[in-house]
Each structure stands twice: as C-alpha cells, then as structure tokens.
Amino acid sequence: MPEPLSSCVPRLFSNPRADRERPYGPSERAILSRAAFEEAMTEIGAWPGYAPTPLRSLTGLAREAGIDRLWYKDESARFALGSFKALGGAYAVLRLLAREVTARVPGVPVTALDLVVGRYAKVTRALTVATATDGNHGRSVAWGAQVFGCNGVIYVPAACSAGRRAAIAAYGAKVVVVDGLYDDAVRRAAADAAENGWFVVSDTSYTGYMDIPRDVMQGYGVMVEEAISQLPASERPTHVFVQGGVGALPAAVCGHLWETWGRQRPRLVVVEPHNADCLYQSAVAGRPVKSEGDLDTVMAGLACGEVSLLAWAILERGADDFLTIPDEGAIRTMRKLADGEHGGRPILAGESGVAGLAGLLCAAAHEDVRRSLGLAPDARVLVFGTEGATDPEVYARIVGRSPDAVMAGALA
Known part of the structure; x- marks a missing residue:
C-alpha cells in the first residue's frame, strides 16, 4: 500500500462566494465561451503534430486516496513542449x-498555414512578441513566434x-533575466514592450491588458474538452483538483466545465503552494490581493504573487475551494508517479504539473x-498533469533519477 501524504498538511478555505446555482451568463461568456x-479547437486541431493527450486512470493512487476513480490528464507529450502551455501561448x-x-493587408483572410510558410513574412518579421514566464508559457510563446514567423523576447525571474x-x-x-520575482518580470516585459512597440502575450491580465489573455485561456479549453470526451460514457468526475498560478488555468477549467455542465459540474478545488497563494488569499479577502508568502517554492511555475483579473472574474463565483500545500507534497507525488505507485507504467511529471494531484493526496490524508x-x-x-520533465536536471534532482532512467526502468 503506498504511503499516504499524512505529513503534508494542507490549508483549506471553502469559498463562501461560490454559487453553484448561478448560470454561466453574458459576463462569463465575455471572458471564455x-x-x-x-x-480555438478548429485551429489547434489542424496544427501539425496535434493529437489528444492521454487520460490515465490512476487506480493505485485512487486506493491511497480512498476514492472510487482518479483520472490524470497527462500533458507531458503535448506537441514538442511537454506542457499544456503549448495550447495557450502559441x-x-x-x-x-x-x-x-x-x-495591414485589409480584406485578406490569414490562416496559420499562411504564416507558417511565410506568406506575410515581410509583415511578421517586423513584429515582436514579449512575455514574462517561469518557464512553460515563455517556451510556448517562443515556439509560436518561431513557427508563425515573428520575433520573441522572453522575460524570466532570476x-x-x-x-x-x-x-x-x-x-x-531572446531571454532576459530579471533581478526579481515573476511579477517583477511581468512589469518589466510590459514596460519594455510599451517602449519598443512590441506586443505582450501574457497568460495573466491586469488593468488595461485583457484581450490577449482571453486567447491564452481559451486555448487551454482544448485540454479540458479532450478530457471530457475521454471520460467513460457513464461516469463524470465529482471533483476537479487543478493548480493555481495566476489563475488562468483554473479559470479555463472552471469556465469550460461551468458552461458545459452547469450546476452538475464537478466541485472545483484550486491548489497552490503554501508560499505562493495569491488565489487563496484573494478568496479569503473577497477581492484580488497579493500573496503574503515569499514565493519560494519548488513548484516554480506556480510562484506567482498577483492574480489575473480575468481569471478572478470566473473563479470568484465558480471555484468551490482553495487549498494550499507544502512543497513536500509535490515532491513526493512526483516520486510516486515515477515509481509507478499509481498502478501502471511510470509517468514523468514536473513539479508544478503535479500540484493538483498532490493537493488531492494531501487532502485525502487528513480526515477533517x-x-x-x-x-x-x-x-x-x-x-490535470500539466507538464512533464520540462527541466531534466531539476527533475533528476527531485526524483533522484533522470527522466531517461525512470522510463528505462519501465521497459526493463
């Protein structure tokens, strides 16, 4: 029997503003629909290399959690990037x-193929997109810039x-290292873009910047719809645990399930690190506020101190619970998947990508x-297992084996 995460004590806040009777109305559809x-599905589904990622049944970890079913949407092989972010930034x-x-060329419909083959290269090569990232979103924007023919400048925290x-x-x-945290990189990217006439392609939204983050979140809906279509015909989840960050991912999951299933949608639990809990703190305050933590977490992709305003507009009424977990929960969950404790072949999962699963296992180990x-x-x-081993060295340091060694063990 796998060892439960009883030493990983979670912190729970059940959202008093959640309204499961509220219909998904015009204000929500103005953000995500x-x-x-x-x-987005028509476009992304036509990209070379597109294929739905697998939905895995983790029977061993379901037993550990004391529940009937546990499904894991495995994004570790999404396009060439190993992360669901490919669906948003690009x-x-x-x-x-x-x-x-x-x-610039009025009256001419522009397709992805036009951009890929460079039909309008004279225009696109003069354009630059910029963003801030802890890793995966910036990789997606850089990939999109390369594939569709423009320049990219990506800002990363130290x-x-x-x-x-x-x-x-x-x-x-071009990678620019900012001496500060993720939110400092967001501000630097916005300032430099304004000065240079670049376009910011961010997964977070803030006052005066709302349109492009809608496209990013809408792309994430492809992953959610795939998962819905892959579930057994007679079964629906009662709960969804999803990692937080600035809120773009949980808002995309929440909005898609809310509009699709209405009041029959699953209970949505948003999971964050103890030290990077801007969504949890916003739920407690009843409005967007900054995290009180120092953002020092192994779950680097979730080390965000400020909430996306668009995401909060969905989560404020649509999210049922906010849960924070210690780093140990993510670390041990990565190792459980690498060791096959879920009951199948090893799964490569990154430290931020396992947060939702780790949240479930931490919660299930504490009766209250x-x-x-x-x-x-x-x-x-x-x-949603939103990333694979996107940094092999970091993965090996946490798990104790390289990604190649983990997968080689599965074939031995």
Whole structure:
C-alpha cells in the first residue's frame, strides 16, 4: 500500500462566494465561451503534430486516496513542449499575428498555414512578441513566434532554472533575466514592450491588458474538452483538483466545465503552494490581493504573487475551494508517479504539473479536510498533469533519477 501524504498538511478555505446555482451568463461568456473555444479547437486541431493527450486512470493512487476513480490528464507529450502551455501561448501568438497582418493587408483572410510558410513574412518579421514566464508559457510563446514567423523576447525571474532558459532560447527567442520575482518580470516585459512597440502575450491580465489573455485561456479549453470526451460514457468526475498560478488555468477549467455542465459540474478545488497563494488569499479577502508568502517554492511555475483579473472574474463565483500545500507534497507525488505507485507504467511529471494531484493526496490524508471537501469513497476525481520533465536536471534532482532512467526502468 503506498504511503499516504499524512505529513503534508494542507490549508483549506471553502469559498463562501461560490454559487453553484448561478448560470454561466453574458459576463462569463465575455471572458471564455464555447463559441470561442470551438474556434480555438478548429485551429489547434489542424496544427501539425496535434493529437489528444492521454487520460490515465490512476487506480493505485485512487486506493491511497480512498476514492472510487482518479483520472490524470497527462500533458507531458503535448506537441514538442511537454506542457499544456503549448495550447495557450502559441495560439495567442497566432491570433495576434493574424490580426496584425489583416490590419495591414485589409480584406485578406490569414490562416496559420499562411504564416507558417511565410506568406506575410515581410509583415511578421517586423513584429515582436514579449512575455514574462517561469518557464512553460515563455517556451510556448517562443515556439509560436518561431513557427508563425515573428520575433520573441522572453522575460524570466532570476530563479528560473538554466534548463528552462535554454529551452526557451532554443526556439530563437531572446531571454532576459530579471533581478526579481515573476511579477517583477511581468512589469518589466510590459514596460519594455510599451517602449519598443512590441506586443505582450501574457497568460495573466491586469488593468488595461485583457484581450490577449482571453486567447491564452481559451486555448487551454482544448485540454479540458479532450478530457471530457475521454471520460467513460457513464461516469463524470465529482471533483476537479487543478493548480493555481495566476489563475488562468483554473479559470479555463472552471469556465469550460461551468458552461458545459452547469450546476452538475464537478466541485472545483484550486491548489497552490503554501508560499505562493495569491488565489487563496484573494478568496479569503473577497477581492484580488497579493500573496503574503515569499514565493519560494519548488513548484516554480506556480510562484506567482498577483492574480489575473480575468481569471478572478470566473473563479470568484465558480471555484468551490482553495487549498494550499507544502512543497513536500509535490515532491513526493512526483516520486510516486515515477515509481509507478499509481498502478501502471511510470509517468514523468514536473513539479508544478503535479500540484493538483498532490493537493488531492494531501487532502485525502487528513480526515477533517477530506470531510470538508466531500471526498467520500464514491468520489471520482479529475486532475490535470500539466507538464512533464520540462527541466531534466531539476527533475533528476527531485526524483533522484533522470527522466531517461525512470522510463528505462519501465521497459526493463
């Protein structure tokens, strides 16, 4: 029997503003909608290399958690990037470039293929996209810039690992290291873009910057719809545990499930590190506020101190619970997946990508939290494994084996 995460004590806040009777109305659809999702799905589904990522049943960890079913949406092989972020940043780059080309060449419809083959290279090569990132989003924007034919400048906080910086630079983008945290990188990217006439392609939104983050979040809906279609026909999840960050991912998951299933949607639990808990703190305050933590967490992709305003507009009424966990929970969950404790072949999962699953396992190991979340023996839980071993050196340091060694053990 796998060892439960009883030493990983979570912190839970059940959202008093959650309104499960509230219909998904015009104000929500102005941010995320199935109509806009269909456009994203049609576009991304036509990209070379597109294929739905697998939905894995983790029977061993379901037993450990004392629940009936546990499904894991495994994004470790999404396109060439090993992360769900490929669905957001690159899609937003495409949308931006198509708009800019159309503005300069009126009356001509612009397709992704037009941009890939360089039909409007004279226009796109003069354009630059910029963003801030802890790793995966910047890699997606850099990839999108390379594929669709523009320049990219990616800002990373000082704590961003060398491996993640190199992965971004490999797609031809300029990497700028900011002496500060992720939120400092966001501000620096916005300031430099304004000064140089660049376009910011961010997954967070703030006053005066709302349109492009909608495209980023809408792209994430592809992952959610895939998961819905892959579930057994007679079964729906009772709960979804999803990692937080600035809120773009949980808002995309929440909005898609809310509009699709209404009041029958699963209970949504947003999971963050103890030290980077801007969504948890915002839920407690009833408005967007900064994290009180120092943002020092092994879950580097979630080391965000400020909430995306668009995301909060969805989560304020749509998220049921906010949960924070210690780093140990993510570390031990990565090792459980690498060791095959879920009941199958090893799964490569990065430290930020396991946060939702780690949140479930931490919660299930504490009876008071389990009861508060309604994690009964018949519960069925969906989690999103949003990244693989995107930095092999970091992964090896945490798990104790390289990604290649983990997968080689599966074949031995």
